Amino acid sequence: MIDPPFLAQAAPSSPTPLLVVVIYLGLLLSLALFSGRLFRGTSKDYFVASHSIGPFMLLMSVFGTTMTAFALVGSTGKSFQKGIGTYGLMASASGLIHAACFFLIGIRVWAIAKKHGYVTQIQFFRNRFESNALGYLLFPILVLLVIPYLLIGVIGSYRVLVPVTRGMFPEVFANADPLLNGALPPWVIGLVICGVVLAYIFAGGSRAAAWANTFQTLVFMAMGVLAFSLIANALGGLAAATEQANPAHLVRTPSELEITTKTGSFMREVGIPPIQFLTYMFIPLSVGMFPHLFQHWLTAKSARSFKLTVIAHPLCIMIVWVPCVLIGLWATGVFTPNAADNWPAPMIAIMGSADNAGVGKVLSVTIKFLIENPVIVGLITAGILAAIMSSLDSQFLCLGTMFTNDVVLHGSEPGRFTDRQTLWIARSFVIGVVLVTYILSLLLKDVQNVFDLAIWSFSGFAALTSLVFTALYWKGATKAGAFACVIAVGGGENIPFSPRLTAPTTASCQSRSAFSWA
Amino acid sequence: MKGLVIGGFILLAILHQDTWNWDKADLVFGFLPVGLAYHAAYSVVVALFWAFVVKVNWPTWLEAWSDEES
Numbered sequence: 001m002i003d004p005p006f007l008a009q010a011a012p013s014s015p016t017p018l019l020v021v022v023i024y025l026g027l028l029l030s031l032a033l034f035s036g037r038l039f040r041g042t043s044k045d046y047f048v049a050s051h052s053i054g055p056f057m058l059l060m061s062v063f064g065t066t067m068t069a070f071a072l073v074g075s076t077g078k079s080f081q082k083g084i085g086t087y088g089l090m091a092s093a094s095g096l097i098h099a100a101c102f103f104l105i106g107i108r109v110w111a112i113a114k115k116h117g118y119v120t121q122i123q124f125f126r127n128r129f130e131s132n133a134l135g136y137l138l139f140p141i142l143v144l145l146v147i148p149y150l151l152i153g154v155i156g157s158y159r160v161l162v163p164v165t166r167g168m169f170p171e172v173f174a175n176a177d178p179l180l181n182g183a184l185p186p187w188v189i190g191l192v193i194c195g196v197v198l199a200y201i202f203a204g205g206s207r208a209a210a211w212a213n214t215f216q217t218l219v220f221m222a223m224g225v226l227a228f229s230l231i232a233n234a235l236g237g238l239a240a241a242t243e244q245a246n247p248a249h250l251v252r253t254p255s256e257l258e259i260t261t262k263t264g265s266f267m268r269e270v271g272i273p274p275i276q277f278l279t280y281m282f283i284p285l286s287v288g289m290f291p292h293l294f295q296h297w298l299t300a301k302s303a304r305s306f307k308l309t310v311i312a313h314p315l316c317i318m319i320v321w322v323p324c325v326l327i328g329l330w331a332t333g334v335f336t337p338n339a340a341d342n343w344p345a346p347m348i349a350i351m352g353s354a355d356n357a358g359v360g361k362v363l364s365v366t367i368k369f370l371i372e373n374p375v376i377v378g379l380i381t382a383g384i385l386a387a388i389m390s391s392l393d394s395q396f397l398c399l400g401t402m403f404t405n406d407v408v409l410h411g412s413e414p415g416r417f418t419d420r421q422t423l424w425i426a427r428s429f430v431i432g433v434v435l436v437t438y439i440l441s442l443l444l445k446d447v448q449n450v451f452d453l454a455i456w457s458f459s460g461f462a463a464l465t466s467l468v469f470t471a472l473y474w475k476g477a478t479k480a481g482a483f484a485c486v487i488a489v490g491g492g493e494n495i496p497f498s499p500r501l502t503a504p505t506t507a508s509c510q511s512r513s514a515f516s517w518a
Numbered sequence: 519m520k521g522l523v524i525g526g527f528i529l530l531a532i533l534h535q536d537t538w539n540w541d542k543a544d545l546v547f548g549f550l551p552v553g554l555a556y557h558a559a560y561s562v563v564v565a566l567f568w569a570f571v572v573k574v575n576w577p578t579w580l581e582a583w584s585d586e587e588s
């Protein structure tokens with residue numbers, strides 16, 4: 001068990017970080033509700049913003065939806081664990097592959113959907129392969145793949161805000177555990193985060209999501225750069241910061257680092273094996289089948305609106321990831337392996353972990369360690385929440401859209417519902433999806449394996465991208481082939497993962513300390 | 519032109535595997551490890567590549583096609 005002295009010492013009493021977060025949420029809600037005034041009151045506007053979103057907002061909403069909080073905090077943690085190879089492993093390949101998906105898949109599905117009035121992927125596949133059954137087979141698989149992605153977002157918000165608010169409300173939220181005493185409990189955090197997202201999605205649908213995502217994306221990009229400049233300054237400048245970093249983290253050559261703690265020492269593998277570097281290039285293919293991204297594509301005003309997204313997406317990735325990877329590198333000099341006795345507990349846990357669990361803590365711990373400023377802690381927390389929420393809203397909306405169009409409307413006689421009724425059915429489903437996600441997130445918040453589900457989710461979407469690609473480009477693609485693809489993903493994906501998903505919960509300290517990723 | 523675009527994409531995918539930088543710890547601009555500087559520059563080149571693709575291989579017919587009556 002890991003000794004958590006740093007967290008206990010760092011128990012904050014200043015309400016400033018929470019105040020900054022509340023101001024941020026207030027601004028977000030105001031902006032998104034303002035955008036709701038532009039809402040045209042039709043189901044088409046609710047689902048795809050009447051195809052009216054221009055190039056800049058399309059870039060921001062697509063980038064914000066694609067990048068989860070992992071871009072901001074996971075990148076820093078992974079760089080602290082593995083070194084600078086993290087950028088090539090997870091970011092630069094995404095610039096090439098994501099843009100290829102936008103260019104080869106996004107533009108074409110936008111045109112086809114606009115021509116035929118589709119608002120979901122399943123409508124497209126049903127007509128392309130002339131099979132209702134394919135839609136019924138694909139629907140539960142897409143929903144199951146989106147749910148873990150949603151859950152890690154909501155659970156991630158708990159893991160961000162619990163340590164930040166620790167000690168703020170000792171009387172209202174007293175807890176025998178010193179790590180949780182006085183902190184906002186998850187049920188309150190979830191209620192606020194889900195409530196804010198629900199409010200603007202309910203009011204304005206896709207249009208509100210696009211506006212909110214634009215704001216959130218700008219916030220998390222700015223906060224990443226802010227953290228970078230403050231930490232560089234605290235370490236004596238850019239050159240001094242890199243000079244003090246651990247040399248093993250400057251290269252990608254796999255090596256072993258000995259971490260010495262009070263209770264003994266352990267080995268940590270640093271660097272990236274070339275075969276891992278190569279195979280990680282397939283992961284970004286998942287964006288080709290994200291249903292929430294599909295819906296954002298459909299909001300575009302014209303095919304030309306995609307041009308900026310295709311070109312600038314790799315640059316946006318660079319702006320967010322390079323500073324964060326450098327912060328992770330610099331943290332290896334602040335927390336040196338031969339003096340791990342003095343490390344904050346979360347850092348030892350991260351280096352002792354074989355997976356991504358806890359890597360999101362590096363950014364917050366480094367900021368707390370080097371810059372003891374509650375306003376900065378609040379701003380960075382708001383930036384992380386921005387990254388989480390910019391994906392959450394689109395996922396809530398896309399599930400509501402899918403239930404409405406692929407289940408209710410598809411199973412009804414044409415004209416059975418008026419447009420206004422359709423709109424309210426969609427809103428009801430969005431409320432239902434948010435409610436189910438909220439309850440599931442509270443039930444699963446201490447189950448570490450939820451994060452394994454995210455790997456399952458990404459792998460599934462990446463595998464399904466072959467379906468959309470062949471549907472668009474191969475006339476010879478058949479219904480039988482489409483079924484085989486979906487069954488292979490739905491069935492084959494579960495076999496290797498099922499033992500991991502049913503495995504018992506890992507160390508509880510991981511689920512309740514410092515920032516995590518989502 | 520399509521061949522050039524496909525060739526460029528394959529070349530970029532190969533250039534992503536910069537095995538020659540794997541164990542280099544040199545610093546660019548005095549603070550950026552060469553392995554990171556290479557991939558940051560790679561991102562810029564990727565953006566330029568897509569700008570080129572958008573310029574020479576944009577499916578202009580799609581827009582008009584999507585506006586036609588189905």
